[in-house]
Amino acid sequence: MFPVSFEYLKVHSAEEALAALQQHGGDARVLAGGQSLIPAMRYRLARPAFLVDIGGIQDMNTLHEQDGHLHFGATLRDATVEFTPWIAERYSLLADVSRVVADPIVRHMGTVLGSICHNDPSGDWTAAALASRALITVHGADGAREVGIDDFLIDAFTTSVQDGELAVSLRLPTPNAHTQGSYQKIERKVGDYATCAAAVQLTLDENGLISAAGVAITAAATTAIRVAKAEAMLIGQRPSLHLLHEAAMEASLLSTPVADARGSVAYKKDMARVLVLRGLKQSLERLNAGVLELGATA
Numbered sequence: 001m002f003p004v005s006f007e008y009l010k011v012h013s014a015e016e017a018l019a020a021l022q023q024h025g026g027d028a029r030v031l032a033g034g035q036s037l038i039p040a041m042r043y044r045l046a047r048p049a050f051l052v053d054i055g056g057i058q059d060m061n062t063l064h065e066q067d068g069h070l071h072f073g074a075t076l077r078d079a080t081v082e083f084t085p086w087i088a089e090r091y092s093l094l095a096d097v098s099r100v101v102a103d104p105i106v107r108h109m110g111t112v113l114g115s116i117c118h119n120d121p122s123g124d125w126t127a128a129a130l131a132s133r134a135l136i137t138v139h140g141a142d143g144a145r146e147v148g149i150d151d152f153l154i155d156a157f158t159t160s161v162q163d164g165e166l167a168v169s170l171r172l173p174t175p176n177a178h179t180q181g182s183y184q185k186i187e188r189k190v191g192d193y194a195t196c197a198a199a200v201q202l203t204l205d206e207n208g209l210i211s212a213a214g215v216a217i218t219a220a221a222t223t224a225i226r227v228a229k230a231e232a233m234l235i236g237q238r239p240s241l242h243l244l245h246e247a248a249m250e251a252s253l254l255s256t257p258v259a260d261a262r263g264s265v266a267y268k269k270d271m272a273r274v275l276v277l278r279g280l281k282q283s284l285e286r287l288n289a290g291v292l293e294l295g296a297t298a
């Protein structure tokens with residue numbers, strides 16, 4: 001099927017994009033990598049009359065650390081995250097995610113921020129953003145505002161970005177040397193969306209106690225969700241297999257997946273538990289926290 005007809009504007013700065021978005025209001029949509037919007041238009045699930053293509057804005061194609069945060073510009077491609085060596089060394093959760101989103105072709109076009117703005121319930125970056133407590137900067141007619149990821153994700157395919165606004169960047173706290181994460185995803189075949197997935201990030205203090213925890217699951221509700229009870233259960237505790245099992249169970253209790261070709265509700269709820277457990281274990285293994293007798297299976 002072909003999209004309904006639309007006008008197209010390629011912009012070269014955030015200011016130019018904002019001007020066009022404000023001029024066309026609800027008729028306009030941002031086009032970033034086009035990996036979700038273009039298919040939606042082809043199926044006529046989206047019918048924007050005006051596309052503002054930000055994909056070529058070079059000064060938003062950025063990835064850098066500053067003031068204790070890692071910053072992503074709006075046009076940063078997934079593949080840049082995947083092939084940046086210092087990300088692989090120091091941001092284990094993000095590195096894991098960057099290798100399992102879709103397939104290499106999609107990852108060379110799709111943007112991290114575009115994925116988060118799309119807010120697909122099965123999207124991989126949203127869970128990682130929750131677990132690493134990301135903040136998104138949005139520009140609009142009234143200036144800039146920064147929104148925490150928990151408030152940014154409203155509902156399936158809906159975020160706090162309003163008509164006439166542009167998400168310009170995302171930042172997340174730089175993990176210290178005692179922080180590791182893990183992304184665990186099951187998919188029917190390589191390149192598929194998640195049947196279920198879990199994003200985990202843990203920090204240990206000098207006494208080996210968990211001082212910070214991020215736990216989120218994807219394909220488990222209308223958006224990726226934070227498993228806040230698991231996080232609270234973990235913080236201040238010394239890791240033990242019993243604790244990890246208890247925390248992982250919270251993911252299963254919280255998840256409300258739908259049955260589809262990828263699996264039944266019961267299967268997906270149990271996979272939420274299994275994947276969080278695996279993510280917790282792998283994070284601790286990466287921290288060389290030798291306190292666990294890690295089982296080979298979940």
Ligand SMILES: Cc1cc2nc3c(=O)[nH]c(=O)nc-3n(C[C@H](O)[C@H](O)[C@H](O)COP(=O)(O)OP(=O)(O)OC[C@H]3O[C@@H](n4cnc5c(N)ncnc54)[C@H](O)[C@@H]3O)c2cc1C
Pocket residue numbers: 029030031032033034035036037038039074100101102103106109110111112113114115116117118120122123124125161165166167168191192193194
């Ligand atoms: C075959 C295939 C398989 C895929 N598999 C996966 C998968 O396994 N996991 C996964 O997570 N994703 C998957 N995707 C989706 C892919 O990751 C997309 O790239 C991503 O979801 C959207 O990023 P984009 O840059 O292409 O955004 P676009 O498609 O350009 O935009 C998506 C939406 O976000 C809005 N938007 C984009 N950027 C901004 C901004 N800066 N400010 C405000 N609004 C903005 C757009 O207006 C649009 O509504 C798959 C896609 C394809 C085609």
